[in-house]
Amino acid sequence: MPRPRSLTPDRIAEAALAVIDADGLAALSMKAVAARLGMGTMSLYRYVADRAELEELVVERVLADVSTGDAEGTWRERVMTLAERVRAAVGRHPNALPLIAAHRDGSPSLARWTEAVLVVLTGAGFAGRERVVALRALVAHLLGAVELEHRGPLGGRSTRRMTELAAFPLLAETARDALALPPDEEFRRGLDLLLDGLEGASRR
Amino acid sequence: MPRPRSLTPDRIAEAALAVIDADGLAALSMKAVAARLGMGTMSLYRYVADRAELEELVVERVLADVSTGDAEGTWRERVMTLAERVRAAVGRHPNALPLIAAHRDGSPSLARWTEAVLVVLTGAGFAGRERVVALRALVAHLLGAVELEHRGPLGGRSTRRMTELAAFPLLAETARDALALPPDEEFRRGLDLLLDGLEGASRR
DNA sequence: CCTGTAAGCGTATGGGGTACGCCTAACAGC
DNA sequence: GCTGTTAGGCGTACCCCATACGCTTACAGG
Numbered sequence: 469m470p471r472p473r474s475l476t477p478d479r480i481a482e483a484a485l486a487v488i489d490a491d492g493l494a495a496l497s498m499k500a501v502a503a504r505l506g507m508g509t510m511s512l513y514r515y516v517a518d519r520a521e522l523e524e525l526v527v528e529r530v531l532a533d534v535s536t537g538d539a540e541g542t543w544r545e546r547v548m549t550l551a552e553r554v555r556a557a558v559g560r561h562p563n564a565l566p567l568i569a570a571h572r573d574g575s576p577s578l579a580r581w582t583e584a585v586l587v588v589l590t591g592a593g594f595a596g597r598e599r600v601v602a603l604r605a606l607v608a609h610l611l612g613a614v615e616l617e618h619r620g621p622l623g624g625r626s627t628r629r630m631t632e633l634a635a636f637p638l639l640a641e642t643a644r645d646a647l648a649l650p651p652d653e654e655f656r657r658g659l660d661l662l663l664d665g666l667e668g669a670s671r672r
Numbered sequence: 673m674p675r676p677r678s679l680t681p682d683r684i685a686e687a688a689l690a691v692i693d694a695d696g697l698a699a700l701s702m703k704a705v706a707a708r709l710g711m712g713t714m715s716l717y718r719y720v721a722d723r724a725e726l727e728e729l730v731v732e733r734v735l736a737d738v739s740t741g742d743a744e745g746t747w748r749e750r751v752m753t754l755a756e757r758v759r760a761a762v763g764r765h766p767n768a769l770p771l772i773a774a775h776r777d778g779s780p781s782l783a784r785w786t787e788a789v790l791v792v793l794t795g796a797g798f799a800g801r802e803r804v805v806a807l808r809a810l811v812a813h814l815l816g817a818v819e820l821e822h823r824g825p826l827g828g829r830s831t832r833r834m835t836e837l838a839a840f841p842l843l844a845e846t847a848r849d850a851l852a853l854p855p856d857e858e859f860r861r862g863l864d865l866l867l868d869g870l871e872g873a874s875r876r
Numbered sequence: 877c878c879t880g881t882a883a884g885c886g887t888a889t890g891g892g893g894t895a896c897g898c899c900t901a902a903c904a905g906c
Numbered sequence: 907g908c909t910g911t912t913a914g915g916c917g918t919a920c921c922c923c924a925t926a927c928g929c930t931t932a933c934a935g936g
Contacts, residue, residue: 470902470904470913471903498892507916519892580840590842600849602865604858607816612817616811638791639787648801649805665865665866678884701924711884718884
């Protein structure tokens with residue numbers, strides 16, 4: 469038969485991710501990815517329909533690293549573990565975060581992850597609307613926490629600037645406190661607050 | 673003196689928001705905004721340094737609508753009210769959500785809102801690291817919930833598609849349950865879970 | 877009026893995504 | 907090995923975008 473394909477979706481995603489990690493999301497272009505693969509720009513279109521599809525490959529590549537097995541302990545410990553795995557995967561490619569937010573609904577790996585969370589929640593006694601609310605609260609919390617961690621406002625550059633805002637004294641004070649709080653601990657304690665609430669709901 | 677300015681930042685933000693509301697975020701361009709203001713493209717640059725600054729104007733315009741006064745009741749009711757006001761403001765311009773996520777740290781209105789939340793939290797007994805964690809958890813939850821509400825996966829088009837995923841039975845079942853849950857109720861109940869957890873922490 | 881200042885804008889540059897069509901590499905069967 | 911077929915690789919061209927630069931023009935004070 470004819471000439472064999474020289475690229476796999478995975479190799480393409482890897483190249484795109486390399487561009488994003490090295491030079492930021494703004495540097496992602498068909499040209500840059502093709503160059504890193506040693507091809508001309510238009511050759512990429514043999515493998516992806518358009519830029520959006522390339523972005524989806526990237527997102528899936530990042531989220532495919534998230535394992536959904538081996539979570540041990542009580543249901544809340546297992547939820548925590550699953551959440552931390554997503555956080556870790558995203559943390560490996562923080563520049564890709566806006567892509568992940570934009571394309572997460574198309575990711576099979578995230579669907580797999582969500583199913584795993586639902587297994588745990590169901591085992592904990594959640595069902596029907598309670599379960600919907602619990603799942604969405606967890607996902608919202610995770611999504612927002614990851615976004616906050618990597619895109620201000622209370623975490624780094626802009627936090628430092630906030631410590632000087634005389635007009636907002638509590639904000640300045642809280643920003644100072646925030647600088648001393650390691651991100652891991654902050655994430656864990658924030659999620660613990662939600663899990664406390666969920667535990668109350670599961671007993672009701 | 674010389675010729676007077678014919679535009680205000682507010683009029684510019686309004687025009688940009690009109691483009692976004694009518695034709696989506698992808699339609700936002702210097703040209704489209706200038707056209708809506710009855711000017712040539714380059715005239716806009718007399719008022720904003722670049723596209724990023726225009727986007728900041730849009731974000732500030734959306735968030736300036738959020739009132740930080742008049743919140744009544746217990747501290748958790750007041751936090752709920754403040755959160756719902758942000759959700760309502762964003763809901764008025766859902767297409768602008770990615771911009772808000774990108775530029776929220778530059779918004780004075782959001783700083784004002786954050787200060788208001790901190791006043792309530794401080795009044796409830798939160799201080800130091802506890803307060804940092806509480807604030808960040810609330811903001812993360814709000815940010816994530818708003819994003820989930822307006823950009824899938826459990827809310828609309830893609831939710832409907834998920835009801836048919838045989839490979840993920842719980843996801844399909846949960847998606848079906850989600851379709852019957854009004855967004856207002858979902859938001860309120862999700863935030864209530866977190867507030868339950870915060871209430872426990874405030875008593876400790 | 878005349879002049880200085882800043883508003884308004886036309887043009888040009890450099891980049892991006894991608895439709896289209898050519899050339900050619902690689903394989904199957906003979 | 908020769909040949910025909912198929913799809914890979916890519917050059918060109920188009921349109922849209924942001925924006926640097928410099929010209930032209932409107933206005934206000936002398």
